[in-house]
Amino acid sequence: MGARTYRTVLIGAGNVASFLKANIKSPFELTCVGGRQRRCPIPKDADLYIISVSDRAIKSVSEELIGVEGLVVHTAGSMPMNVLPQERRGVLYPLQTISKKRQIPASRVPFYIEASKEQDIDLLRLLAESMGSKAEQMDSERRKYLHLAAVFCCNFVNRLYGITADLLEAHNIPFSVMLPLIQETADKVKLLLPSEAQTGPAVRWDEEVMAKQMSLLDDEQKLIYQLLSKSIHDDKLRLDKD
Template sequence: MIKIVILGGGNIAYHLTSQLLKNKTARVVQVYNRSIEKIQYLDDKTSITDKLTELKDADIYIIAVTDDAISSVSSELNFKNKLVVHTSGSVAIDELKSNSNKGVFYLLQSFSKEQKIDLFQVPICIEASTEKDLELLEVLAKSISKKYYKINSKQRKSLHVAAVFVNNFVNHLYYIGNEICEENKIPFNILQPLIQETANKIEALSPFEAQTGPAKRNDVKTIKKHKAMLAHNQHEIYTLLTKSITKTYGKKL
């Protein structure tokens, strides 16, 4: 049984802790957070603390805090022959400042406490400073998800940028679409089947093959009509994306 201490009380820590408390391969022996109130709900499930000096003995210490806090928190974890990992997509493994063994356990998903997530479907990217620790993380990853990948820090940074494009930026476009609907008294959920079909399509086609719309077919007349309807910020984003699409497919407006 792999003994685990989780450090953090945010979205990732919440989902990871919830999953590991039901895990047969690993056991959460403690959860740390600097604000004890935020993890009080775990008091009857495992040990909790707000003091780094009172951390229990474990095989893996998982730091699930903000990127800016990883260095300072890890510098307090100097456990000989123990593995300290972080869960960030954009922070390199060598930014861990502990004198312990180092690793990364990055769950590639967008997490919100209010939204249930099946971690079995979430890709996990692992990295470690030694082969032995990589094997340990592999065992842990297999117990949580059916998808895990050995990804180094350089690859993970690139993956994180790609994730921002396909998740954060796309969600902002949903927001703009919702704005346009609200301004014209149209229910946003009328677009949901289209959103779902767009996501489903790339399971069978590459994003390049799946592209449709006025920019791809160089429909200048429609594009001009759209631009005339949009507010300044919407107009800028529409123009930038239209130029990118037309350039991708070798067409000029």
């Protein structure tokens, strides 16, 4: 007689689904995995169904699962739990940037979880912990802001890294020269508030440097430069007033 296992269906083939496929382990047991083209029919008697598809597709996929008794969860930060029609439902949101091109240990992927039934919180926590991660409870309303904030400090930050790479490449400077600066910028906010950590021409409002720098940019880069410089300046004025 083995220990209790939880038969788990994973629907999806994107970045998060691939990460979960690679990391889900005992006492959870994947019985059917894949996107729309998967080979396996979805069993109706699994313990857990994880819908890890694009936000748009969650509703229609969840409707294929009407009548199952197991827990049905999605993995989307911005979608409320009640987009799922099941009475026994939940959310398993990994607050991390996950790409197929890069493996990341689950210990670096904190999960934010929610469930309609109290005991299912325990099940989702067990799932996270069995992967070597951890889980915090967060309701749909606050998770929405968590995801929004993540767009700023991850997706948009990465785009700024991309503009950095474009500017350097145009002048034959390798992107790697920026890595100590990128690392220290990230490290600084582990101990200082971002407003305390701010440096550069915009916080000193050095208009001469700013004008010279803007003259080196294309139109889209220039707009980003103006807007973020103004945001740095506005924030400084707000703080100086306090």
